[in-house]
Amino acid sequence: MHQQTDVLVVGGAGVDTVVHVPELPLPHADSYMIRPGIETRAGQSGDFVALGLHALGLRTHHLDMIGDDHEGDLVRALHRDRGIPLTEAHQASGTKRAVNLVAPDGRRLSLYDASRGDDAGRFDETAVRRLAAATRHAHVVITQPCALTLPVLREAGVTISTDLHDWDGVDGYHETFALQADIVFLSTTALTDPERTMRDIAGRGRARIVVATAGADGSYLLHDDELTHTPAATPPAPVVDSNGAGDAFASGFLLGVLSGEHPLRCALHGTVAGAYACTVPSTGTAAIGREELLARVAELEKERAAG
Structure with missing residues (x-):
């Protein structure tokens, strides 16, 4: 089948209610007066990756399970308004x-509603095969039932990426994704020895690229058995929220991969996209465009070469 999509994003569609708090951790109190208020908007990990890829000019399609509820309507509207194709399966x-509790310095604490999952849920395999046949790459979010799509995507011959987020390097649920993807993103937040975990992923799994993001400390890239560090980029505006920064990093990195760039340059793409995301309020869903990203990457290369 003719490839009509650059990236198929599988999973991670949802809705966040954003609550601004005076600090994290939040001290116990009977009540707090919240400003600038409480807002509910569509946008979880898969949505943010899809939005980021789309803003960068990549043909993007999103597949996930969604309910017949108000939250589902918000997700549908987000994709419709941004012009991102969405294939949905029913989530009973x-x-x-x-x-999301968001502190003044941009840090966040996310509280996920575990009742909105369905361990018995399944995507229609025929639909997954049809979408896989029309795409170059699949980014698989670690939500249910996305693990079941991995063998189907592999059989279709598409490359696969995933983001393990704050994996501790041990939990078996995350490991399923870690060992079946060609490109693995994760955060250093819960890792006692990031390099050891990264090499373990590459050694036991299929990954040819493993990237660990470390917030203001930049990111680490493992490729061809060599570990390299990429410093963080300076955000173009004040940092207001870290929510979605990892998803933006993955989007920027994948633009580089699909454009044939070396992984080290892909890391610069990701760094710039992630820094931009930190300047977007938690109630927003804006993403950096291709022209701005490439211009900033070129500036960074000059700065660091002169450096």
């Missing part, structure tokens, strides 16, 4: 949702 337990 409802659309995924979470509450």
Whole structure:
């Protein structure tokens, strides 16, 4: 089949309720007066990756399970308004949702509603095969029932990426994704020895590229058995929220991969996209465009070469 899509994003559609708090951790109190208020908007990990890829000019398609509820309507509207094709399967337990507590310095704590998952849920395999046949690459979010799509995507011959987020390097659920993807993103947050975990993923799994993001400390890239560090980029505006920064990093990195760039340059793409995301309010869903990203990457290369 003719490839009509650059990236198929599988999973991670949902809704967040954003609550601004005076600090994290939040001290116990009977009540707090919240400003600038509490807002509910569509946008979880898969949505943010899809939005980021789309803003960068990549043909993007999103597949996930969504409920017949208000939250599902918000997800549908987000994709419709941005012009991102969405293939949905019915989720009887409802659309995924979470509450994000956001501190003044941009840090966040996410509380996910575990009742909105369905361990018995399945994507229609015929639909997955049809979408896989029309795409170059698949980015698989670690939500249910996405693990079941991995063998189907592999059989279709598409390359696969995944983001393990704050994996501790041990949990078996995340390991399923870690060992079946060609490109693995994860955060250093819960890792006692990031390099050891990265090499373990590459050594036991299929990954040819493993990237560990470390917030303001930049990111680490394992490729061809060599570990390299990429410093963080300076955000183009004040940092207001870290929510979605990892998803933006993955989007930028994948633009580089699909454009044939060396992984080290892909890391610069990701770094710039992630820094931009930190300047977007938690209630927003804006993403950096291709022209701005490439211009900033070129500036960074000059700065660091002169450096």
